[in-house]
Every structure is written in structure tokens, then in C-alpha cells.
Amino acid sequence: MERTGNAAKIYLTLIFIILYAPILYLIFYSFNSGGSMNNFESFTWEHYSAVFSDTRLIMILINTVIVALLSALIATIIGVFGSIGIVYMRNKSIRNSLLSLNNVLIVSPDVVIGASFLILFTMIGVKLGFASVLISHIAFSIPIVVLMVLPKLQEMNSSLIDAAADLGATKGEILRRVIIPFIKPGIFAGFFMALTYSLDDFAVTFFVTGNGFSTLSVEIYSMARAGITLTINALSGIIFIVTLLLVVGYYFISQRGKNPVGMGVRK
Amino acid sequence: MKDIIRAAVAIIVVCIALFFVNDYLNKSSGKASSDTVTIFNWGEYIDPDLLAQFEEQSGYRVVYETFDSNEAMMTKIEQGGTSYDIAVPSEYAIEKMKENELLLPIDHSKIPNLENIDPYFLDLSFDPKNEFSIPYFWGTVGIVYNPSLLDGQTFKSWDALWDPSLKGQVLLVDSAREVIGMGLNSLGYSLNSTNENELAEASAKLSKLTPNVKAIIGDEVTQLMVNEEAPVALTWSGQAADMMWENEELDYAVPEEGSNFFFDNMVIPKTAANVDGAHAFINFMLDAEVAAQNADYVGYSIPNAAAIELMDEEVTSDERFYPSEEVRDNLEVYNNLGFEMLGVYNELFLKFKMSSN
Amino acid sequence: MQTKNTKTFYLIPYFAWILLFVIAPIALIAYYSLFDLSGNFTLDNYKNFFTSIYLKLTISSFWYAFLITVFSLIVAYPTAYLLTKTKHKQLWLLLIIIPSWINLLLKTYAFIGIFGLYGPINAFLNVFGFGETQILFTDFSFIFVSVYIFIPFMILPIFNALDKLNPSLIDASRDLGASSWTTFTKVIFPLTTNGVKAGIQAVFIPSLSLFMITRLIAGNKVITLGTAIEQQFLVTQNWGMGSTIAVFLIIFMIIVMIITGQRDKGATSNGKNW
Known part of the structure; x- marks a missing residue:
């Protein structure tokens, strides 16, 4: 590592610059008094004050966060048990068909998922609104959780389980003490990717929502025809900074607390 | 295991808290009336x-x-x-x-x-x-252009878009009715045409436009025209008004052969x-x-x-x-062509898009 | 075997999900694909799919999905590897994920500005004497932005695979005189194949149905099967044809799954207690 240290640093720095460039670009223009994402005129806070005076927008943001967190959590729980079930499936062809079925929702275009979920919900009489949106987000996030958890499960040396069983551990104990800790990085990866799926989704939410329930993505997409206002840039800026602070803060607190809550922390 | 459970509980607590914040905001913003x-x-x-x-x-x-x-x-x-x-x-x-x-x-x-x-x-x-x-509200379909980036071209006619000097410069909207309609209008046909020969002719004419096409896009056209990324675009009048509000160089014209008029x-x-x-x-x-x-x-x-x-x-x-009113009378409103015909329009448009690759 | 019940109990939600949200919609799509616009039962949609235009679409979809996956892998593998060597690796990994939580449409608009003729990239190129270069609406910009979107999905599973690698294995390889390259190809890479496979699936499969950015960044010069389905559903309202393309998309996905699938026997061989 010592020899390649500098090259490695440059490479990683470049990756991070590219990942953050569009976000910094958005934030830069959120201070533009010109009113659009070109020709920076002069510095202003007006778009930020517009965010705080728009109660409707704040409520939509809160809805978005609730749906994202809850759907990612529930999808992770279902997905983790699903993937454990798949991996320990005896019959190889059933296992492979399950894996294919698992990925159907990843390959399907959002419009198709949205339209068919809408038909499904109206058929079984689910009221369109918070519940239907939450259920849909759980549904389309499960496959990505399974995809992220599976490789960790496959890596797991089954002699570990055998050893635990030989020592007299029950199934529940093996699950809690051996399997879950081992696949923990996969579980967190699945949770975070499910969050991404939920926050990015526009088409499915649009179709299955109703009764005044809306998410940020739906709001932003429908604004496109008349132009997205810089209020949205300002809002994204705030979301970004808050998320960053939360994540960094949480990380260092958990580091200090000796009980690290992170992905793949070795114990 | 413990930390996973703790994280899950934390998420649920945060969600419940947010739920109450939202409920509070809802009550304070909602008027007393339930209607x-x-x-x-x-x-x-x-x-x-x-x-x-x-x-x-x-x-x-x-x-x-x-x-x-x-x-x-x-x-x-x-x-x-x-x-x-x-x-x-x-x-x-x-x-x-x-x-x-x-x-x-x-x-x-x-x-x-x-x-x-x-x-x-x-x-x-x-x-x-x-x-x-x-x-x-109502509006028209027309051409928004930037005279400062062009040498004196005007867009009185749709044919101006076919000018070889505009190679790789023209932005179109990603909508079958507008683009095929433009092809039909430029030949003097109705943009509600269901005549196979007229449509084939329009499609052939459009395929000659492909070298000039820079991109076929949606609402992003506003940002691109305001930023002077392209000199000409097919667009709707309201969007053109938005663009002209932000960039005074821009101008808008509805070609004389006719165009769409929408409500x-x-x-x-x-x-x-x-x-x-x-x-x-x-x-x-x-x-x-x-x-x-x-x-x-x-x-x-x-x-x-x-x-x-x-x-x-x-x-x-x-x-x-x-x-x-005189100009307006020259414009046409879209008729509902029925699913079959709409399918034909879209197939032609898909072919046009595939050929501009 | 008396614990079989507890095992299936945990699996109930997952199977319920498969039944309700996977099998039911597939059945619905397969059903719709058998009807034409006027609601007559027909196989015409399937015949239509085999016309030149849809075959061309399929090939170009696969080609771009392939390119996106290859470039994602090339960028992601070293990133994941170097991340595992950093001091606060979990933190850095989280920092890779955070950008994906900002709305995609907004980021895409930002890319339109960044790649524009008067954007920062062109300004930068100008310094080196290059004239204004058209970057937007090219294959380059399309693949760049697609890789940008999918990169966390590739990095995460690879990172997880690399992170648990036993360092003594690498030391052993070195001690035995293997060069860095041999160590990588013979020791490190084979141990991370499961992670790489998961990454490839998480990138390649959704790439086949990318839409939105095909319009915003590629100016519709790239058309994927997903875009075609979207058009059929939303514009033409020909749900029959849209469903037919969707059926083919699912078939293609299954083929991809079989190719990238597990050739080894998974965990079943030894995990007899399960």
C-alpha cells in the first residue's frame, strides 16, 4: 500500500469529486437570485426562506422520508429471510427459479410496475394513499435487498453452522449468533440500496398514490413541464447537508461508544 | 445482532416522530372546514x-x-x-x-x-x-430560435429546419403528434391526416431531417435554449414564453404552413x-x-x-x-385519431428516432 | 425436521410477496400481451416483436447495458478495493452512497448543465486549447451518467466481499513469491466472484430498462426496451404491445440470470441442518 498510496488517494479523490459534482452544482445554483440553473446573477438566501415558508413542501418531504425509511426497513426484513430461505433451498432448479422471479421487478420498467400495482390495489380494494405507496415501495425494494444479501450468505462457510450445531446451538441461536452477524454488511447494503430505490422512484408512486399523498419525486417530475424552481435546489441542499451531518455524526459517536454500528465492522 | 435491532428501533422511533410532526403541520395549515x-x-x-x-x-x-x-x-x-x-x-x-x-x-x-x-x-x-x-389556457406549437446564433435565418416556413447549415443543431420534442404533425404540415397536409400516402411522404421527408437533429427531448429544452446550447427548437408557446423571459435574445415563430393549436x-x-x-x-x-x-x-x-x-x-x-384570429384560423386542433392511428403515428416516430442514431 | 415449521414461518412474507407482487403482475402482463387494441385475442403482438425495429431495439439495449456494466465494474472494483484500505472505511462507503439519495431528475439536470457547451467541463477543456465540444447527447455522456447512477450498486457487494478477505491468504500468496498481479487474479478475484456477480446483476438488469436519461442525456439517440414499453403504455396506450415487450424483457433477464448464475452448488451441499 505504501508504494501505491498516492495513486490510490488520487483515484479515490477523483471518484468522490465526480460523485459529488452534480450535487455541488445544484447547491451552487440554489444561491442564485437569477431564478434558474444558469447565469449566476447574485447571491441570495431567498430560495431557502421559500423552503421554510412552504408547509406543503415540508409535509411532502416528511412523507418521503417516512415512506423511504419504513419501506427500506420492512423490505430488508422480508428480503433477508427470503434470501436465507433461497440459499438453503435443497432443490437447485427451484432455487434458480426463485432467483429469477426475485429479479423480475428490477427488470420491469417503472410504468409497468406502477400500472399493474394500481390494477392490483383497486382490485383488492386497498385505499390509495400512504398505505398503497408504502406497500409498493416495500415490494419493489425487496429484490435489491436479496441481491445484496445473497453473496454474503454464499460466502459463508457452512462448517461454521455445522460447528455451531455440533456445539448444541438451536436454529434460532445459529440464526442470531452466526448467520445474521456474518451477513450484516449485506443487510446494511440492502437497506441503503432500498432507500435509494424508494427515494428515486417516481412512476410507481405516481400510479398508486391518491388522497393528497405525494412524495418529493412525484412533485419534482410534475414540475418539469413548467421548469423546476430553485426552491427545490435549496431543499435538496438542505437534505444533503443534514444527511451528511447525520451520517458523519452518527459514525463518530458510534466509534467513540466502542460499539461500532457500521457495515462489516470486524468483531 | 444487537446493533441491528437498535438501528431498526431507531428508524421506527424517527418515523413515528415525523408522523406526529406531519400531523401537527397538517392541522395547523388545514382550515377548520372538512370540505x-x-x-x-x-x-x-x-x-x-x-x-x-x-x-x-x-x-x-x-x-x-x-x-x-x-x-x-x-x-x-x-x-x-x-x-x-x-x-x-x-x-x-x-x-x-x-x-x-x-x-x-x-x-x-x-x-x-x-x-x-x-x-x-x-x-x-x-x-x-x-x-x-x-x-x-391555450397555446401553439412553433419554433423558438436564437437569431444571435444564426445568420439571419427566419422560420416563416417549416422547411427552414431542413436547411443544411443547421447540421446537428435542431432540438425536437419527444412527442409523436408534434413531430409527425410538423412533417405533414411542411408538406401542406393536415396534421390530423390519416391518409397512408401522406403519412409515408411525411415520414420520408422527416428522415431527411435526421442529420440536422441534435436531440429529441422533453421539458429540458427550456434549460438548453436559455443556455444557448442550441439555436433552434420545436416547442410549445408557453414554454417559448418562459425561455424568452429568461433569455431576451430568443424569438418565437409559428410557420405559415400551419401548426397545432391546443387548449x-x-x-x-x-x-x-x-x-x-x-x-x-x-x-x-x-x-x-x-x-x-x-x-x-x-x-x-x-x-x-x-x-x-x-x-x-x-x-x-x-x-x-x-x-x-386570421392566424389562428390557419392552425389546427388535434383530433382524437383513435388508438389504431395513434399507433401508426408512434411507430413512424419510433422509426424516425431509431434512424437519428 | 420438527423445526421445519418455524423455518417456513419466516418465509411466509417473502413468498406472499412473490405471489402478489411478482407472479400476479406477470400473469396480468402475459394476459394483456395476448390482446390487440380492440380487445381481440391474438398472437399478433408477438409477431410484431419480431419485426426489424424491435429486434434492433433489443440488440442496442443489450449493447448499452453491456457497456454500462463493464465500465461500472472497471471503475467500481478498484474503488471498492481502495476503500477497504482506508482508515474509516465504513464512513467512506456511506459517503459513496449518500449522493444516490438526492433526486435523480435533479442530478440529471445538473449533468445537463455540467456537460453543456458553456458548462464547467467545456470551460476546463478550453483552458487546454480545445474548442467547444459537444458532450451532451453522445454515447459518452449517456454511459458516463448511467455508470454514475449504478456505481453504488456495484461498489457495495464488491466492498463487502473484499472486506472479509482474510489478509493472511494474501500474505501467504506473497510469501510464496506470487507477484501482485498473480495474487490478484489467483487469490483475491476468485474469492470475490459472488460479490462481483451480485454487482453485475444489480447493474445489468436495470440497465436494460433505463428510460428517462435516454431522453435527457442521450437525446433519444439511445432507445432501450424500457423506453419502448413506456411509450406503448403511456402514449400509444397499446397495453398489449407494451406487455409483449415486457414479457420478452423478463425472458431476457432470466437468460442473463442463468448465464451469471451460480454454477457451484451454493450452500446446500454442507448445510444439511437447514
């Missing part, structure tokens, strides 16, 4: 101050939801499960919605402000006697739960002062004669956005 009017409209297609004003005047609470295409809106209304009291479809969508019985008739006696509307915009072919719809209209979908509230809202939006304020915010042209009186001369006398 709501749910409006389903294009995003940013109304001045939000007017919604507050309507709430104050009428005592109804407004729920405002948005869609981004006529077709998506129709699918939602058709499937049910929602209670939209007002929707704002374009004219060809109204024909389809009428066909599928998705609309409720409008009681004109509850809308005294209807007299403010210019009679020119009433009783049109897509909805005779305005039984189901009241005009909201967005307020309707009451069959899913409406508050029909009285819907009528009250329509009447409110037709008020001269309200309509003038809304037009100022949105940028499209309004059909409200009384409101035009109140607006800035400079805007309403601009022939590009409020063309004379």
Missing part, C-alpha cells in the same frame, strides 16, 4: 397564491396533486380509487375521456364568470356547447366527491383578476377576455403569443 376540493393539474400550472385565496373565499380546503402527461392522468382517473374534483386535460384527451365516460357535465348556471371567456374559445369541436369542459381545459372527472366545490373553483378561476394573475404566473395564453383587459398591453398585444 375539500381535490385538484389534479400539471405541475406549476397555477399560481399557488390563488389556491390560498380560493380557500379563504370559499371555505373549502384545497388538495393539489400533479401529473405529467394526459395519458397518465387518464389512467389514474379510469382506475378509480381517487377523488379528484377537478382535472386539466388537453383537448384530445377530453374527447377520449368523453368516449370512456370519465367526465361529469358542467352546470353553466353555477359558473356566472363564464361570460368572461372570449366566445372564440367556446363551443369548439372537441366539446360542443362546453358540456364537459371550460377552457383554462388545456378544466373538467370534473366522474370520480369527483365535491361537485359543488368543483364548480365554485372553476368559477373562481374564471374571475377576471384571478385569471390575469394566473396568466402572469404561468406564461401561457388565456382565453379570458375580461382578464386580458386587465393585463399588460405589451403582453396581450404580442402577436406571437396572442395571434390574430
Whole structure:
């Protein structure tokens, strides 16, 4: 590592610059008094004050966060048990068909998922609104959780389980003490990717929502025809900074607390 | 294991807390009245101050939801499960919605402000006697261009887009009716043509346009034209007005061979739960002062004669956005061509897009 | 075997999900694909799919999905590897994920500005004497932005695979005189194949149905099967044809799954207690 240290640093720095460039670009223009994402005129806070005076927008943001967190959590729980079930499936062809079925929702275009979920919900009489949106987000996030958890499960040396069983551990104990800790990085990866799926989704939410329930993505997409206002840039800026602070803060607190809550922390 | 459970509990606690914050905000912003009017409209297609004003005047609470295409809106209304009291479809969508019985008739006696509307915009072919719809905004399809990036070209004719000097410069909209319609118009045919030969001719002519095409895009066209990324674009008048507001170099023209003339209209979908509230809202939006304020915010042209009186001369006398009746008579409204024909248009458009690769 | 019940109990939600949200919609799509616009039962949609235009679409979809996956892998593998060597690796990994939580449409608009003729990239190129270069609406910009979107999905599983690698294995390889390259190809890479496979699936499969950015960044010069389906559903409202393309998309996905699938026997061989 010592020899390649500098090259490695440059490479990683470049990756991070590219990942953050569009976000910094958005934030830069959120201070533009010109009113659009070109020709920076002069510095202003007006778009930020517009965010705080728009109660409707704040409520939509809160809805978005609730749906994202809850759907990612529930999808992770279902997905983790699903993937454990798949991996320990005896019959190889059933296992492979399950894996294919698992990925159907990843390959399907959002419009198709949205339209068919809408038909499904109206058929079984689910009221369109918070519940239907939450259920849909759980549904389309499960496959990505399974995809992220599976490789960790496959890596797991089954002699570990055998050893635990030989020592007299029950199934529940093996699950809690051996399997879950081992696949923990996969579980967190699945949770975070499910969050991404939920926050990015526009088409499915649009179709299955109703009764005044809306998410940020739906709001932003429908604004496109008349132009997205810089209020949205300002809002994204705030979301970004808050998320960053939360994540960094949480990380260092958990580091200090000796009980690290992170992905793949070795114990 | 413990840390996973702790993280899960933390998430649930955060969600519950957020839920209560939202509930609090909802109560503090919601007026006492339980009667709501749910409006389903294009995003940013109304001045939000007017919604507050309507709430104050009428005592109804407004729920405002948005869609981004006529077709998506129709699918939602058709499937049910929602209670939209007002929707704002374009004219060809109204024909389809009428066909599928998705609309409720409008009681004109509850809308005294209807007299403010210019009679020119009433009783049109897509909805005779305005039984189901009241005009909201209207506009044209045309060419927005930047003279400072071109050498003296004007766009009096669609053929100007085929000029070899525009190689890789032209932006088109990602919409079959507009692009195929442009091909038909440029040949002097109707943009509602269902004649196979005319369509084949238009398609052949469009394939010669491909070297000039820079991109086929959607609403991003505003950003690109304002930034002077391209000198010419096919677009809608309201969007052109937005662009010209932000970049004064730009100009807009509707070619002489003819073009599309469209109307967005307020309707009451069959899913409406508050029909009285819907009528009250329509009447409110037709008020001269309200309509003038809304037009100022949105940028499209309004059909409200009384409101035009109140607006800035400079805007309403601009022939590009409020063309004379003579020019308007040369423009065509889209007919509902039926699914089969729409399929043909889309297939031709897909071929055109594939060839511009 | 008496614990069989507890095992299936945990699996109930997952199977319920498969039944309701996977099998039911597939059945619905397969059903719709058998009807034409006027609601007559027909196989015409399937015949239509085999016309030149849809075959061309399929090939170009696969080609771009392939390119996106390859470039994602090339960028992601070293990133994941170097991340595992950093001091606060979990923190850095989280920082890779955070950008994906900002709305995609907004980021895409930002890219339109960044790649524009007067954007920062062109300004930068100008310094080095290059004239204004058209970057937007090219294959380059399309693949760049697609890789940008999918990169976390590739990095995460690879990172997880690398992170648990036993360092003594690498030391052993070195001690035995293997070069860095041999260590990588013979020791490190084979141990991370499961992670790489998961990454490839998480990138390649959704790439086949990318839409939106095909219009915003590629100016519709790239058309994927997903875009075609979207058009059929939303514009033409020909749900029959849209469903037919969707059926083919699912078939293609299954083929991809079989190719990238597990050739080894998974965990079943030894995990007899399960």
C-alpha cells in the first residue's frame, strides 16, 4: 500500500469529486437570485426562506422520508429471510427459479410496475394513499435487498453452522449468533440500496398514490413541464447537508461508544 | 445482532416522530372546514397564491396533486380509487375521456364568470356547447430560435429546419403528434391526416431531417435554449414564453404552413366527491383578476377576455403569443385519431428516432 | 425436521410477496400481451416483436447495458478495493452512497448543465486549447451518467466481499513469491466472484430498462426496451404491445440470470441442518 498510496488517494479523490459534482452544482445554483440553473446573477438566501415558508413542501418531504425509511426497513426484513430461505433451498432448479422471479421487478420498467400495482390495489380494494405507496415501495425494494444479501450468505462457510450445531446451538441461536452477524454488511447494503430505490422512484408512486399523498419525486417530475424552481435546489441542499451531518455524526459517536454500528465492522 | 435491532428501533422511533410532526403541520395549515376540493393539474400550472385565496373565499380546503402527461392522468382517473374534483386535460384527451365516460357535465348556471371567456374559445369541436369542459389556457406549437446564433435565418416556413447549415443543431420534442404533425404540415397536409400516402411522404421527408437533429427531448429544452446550447427548437408557446423571459435574445415563430393549436381545459372527472366545490373553483378561476394573475404566473395564453383587459398591453398585444384570429384560423386542433392511428403515428416516430442514431 | 415449521414461518412474507407482487403482475402482463387494441385475442403482438425495429431495439439495449456494466465494474472494483484500505472505511462507503439519495431528475439536470457547451467541463477543456465540444447527447455522456447512477450498486457487494478477505491468504500468496498481479487474479478475484456477480446483476438488469436519461442525456439517440414499453403504455396506450415487450424483457433477464448464475452448488451441499 505504501508504494501505491498516492495513486490510490488520487483515484479515490477523483471518484468522490465526480460523485459529488452534480450535487455541488445544484447547491451552487440554489444561491442564485437569477431564478434558474444558469447565469449566476447574485447571491441570495431567498430560495431557502421559500423552503421554510412552504408547509406543503415540508409535509411532502416528511412523507418521503417516512415512506423511504419504513419501506427500506420492512423490505430488508422480508428480503433477508427470503434470501436465507433461497440459499438453503435443497432443490437447485427451484432455487434458480426463485432467483429469477426475485429479479423480475428490477427488470420491469417503472410504468409497468406502477400500472399493474394500481390494477392490483383497486382490485383488492386497498385505499390509495400512504398505505398503497408504502406497500409498493416495500415490494419493489425487496429484490435489491436479496441481491445484496445473497453473496454474503454464499460466502459463508457452512462448517461454521455445522460447528455451531455440533456445539448444541438451536436454529434460532445459529440464526442470531452466526448467520445474521456474518451477513450484516449485506443487510446494511440492502437497506441503503432500498432507500435509494424508494427515494428515486417516481412512476410507481405516481400510479398508486391518491388522497393528497405525494412524495418529493412525484412533485419534482410534475414540475418539469413548467421548469423546476430553485426552491427545490435549496431543499435538496438542505437534505444533503443534514444527511451528511447525520451520517458523519452518527459514525463518530458510534466509534467513540466502542460499539461500532457500521457495515462489516470486524468483531 | 444487537446493533441491528437498535438501528431498526431507531428508524421506527424517527418515523413515528415525523408522523406526529406531519400531523401537527397538517392541522395547523388545514382550515377548520372538512370540505375539500381535490385538484389534479400539471405541475406549476397555477399560481399557488390563488389556491390560498380560493380557500379563504370559499371555505373549502384545497388538495393539489400533479401529473405529467394526459395519458397518465387518464389512467389514474379510469382506475378509480381517487377523488379528484377537478382535472386539466388537453383537448384530445377530453374527447377520449368523453368516449370512456370519465367526465361529469358542467352546470353553466353555477359558473356566472363564464361570460368572461372570449366566445372564440367556446363551443369548439372537441366539446360542443362546453358540456364537459371550460377552457383554462391555450397555446401553439412553433419554433423558438436564437437569431444571435444564426445568420439571419427566419422560420416563416417549416422547411427552414431542413436547411443544411443547421447540421446537428435542431432540438425536437419527444412527442409523436408534434413531430409527425410538423412533417405533414411542411408538406401542406393536415396534421390530423390519416391518409397512408401522406403519412409515408411525411415520414420520408422527416428522415431527411435526421442529420440536422441534435436531440429529441422533453421539458429540458427550456434549460438548453436559455443556455444557448442550441439555436433552434420545436416547442410549445408557453414554454417559448418562459425561455424568452429568461433569455431576451430568443424569438418565437409559428410557420405559415400551419401548426397545432391546443387548449388545456378544466373538467370534473366522474370520480369527483365535491361537485359543488368543483364548480365554485372553476368559477373562481374564471374571475377576471384571478385569471390575469394566473396568466402572469404561468406564461401561457388565456382565453379570458375580461382578464386580458386587465393585463399588460405589451403582453396581450404580442402577436406571437396572442395571434390574430386570421392566424389562428390557419392552425389546427388535434383530433382524437383513435388508438389504431395513434399507433401508426408512434411507430413512424419510433422509426424516425431509431434512424437519428 | 420438527423445526421445519418455524423455518417456513419466516418465509411466509417473502413468498406472499412473490405471489402478489411478482407472479400476479406477470400473469396480468402475459394476459394483456395476448390482446390487440380492440380487445381481440391474438398472437399478433408477438409477431410484431419480431419485426426489424424491435429486434434492433433489443440488440442496442443489450449493447448499452453491456457497456454500462463493464465500465461500472472497471471503475467500481478498484474503488471498492481502495476503500477497504482506508482508515474509516465504513464512513467512506456511506459517503459513496449518500449522493444516490438526492433526486435523480435533479442530478440529471445538473449533468445537463455540467456537460453543456458553456458548462464547467467545456470551460476546463478550453483552458487546454480545445474548442467547444459537444458532450451532451453522445454515447459518452449517456454511459458516463448511467455508470454514475449504478456505481453504488456495484461498489457495495464488491466492498463487502473484499472486506472479509482474510489478509493472511494474501500474505501467504506473497510469501510464496506470487507477484501482485498473480495474487490478484489467483487469490483475491476468485474469492470475490459472488460479490462481483451480485454487482453485475444489480447493474445489468436495470440497465436494460433505463428510460428517462435516454431522453435527457442521450437525446433519444439511445432507445432501450424500457423506453419502448413506456411509450406503448403511456402514449400509444397499446397495453398489449407494451406487455409483449415486457414479457420478452423478463425472458431476457432470466437468460442473463442463468448465464451469471451460480454454477457451484451454493450452500446446500454442507448445510444439511437447514
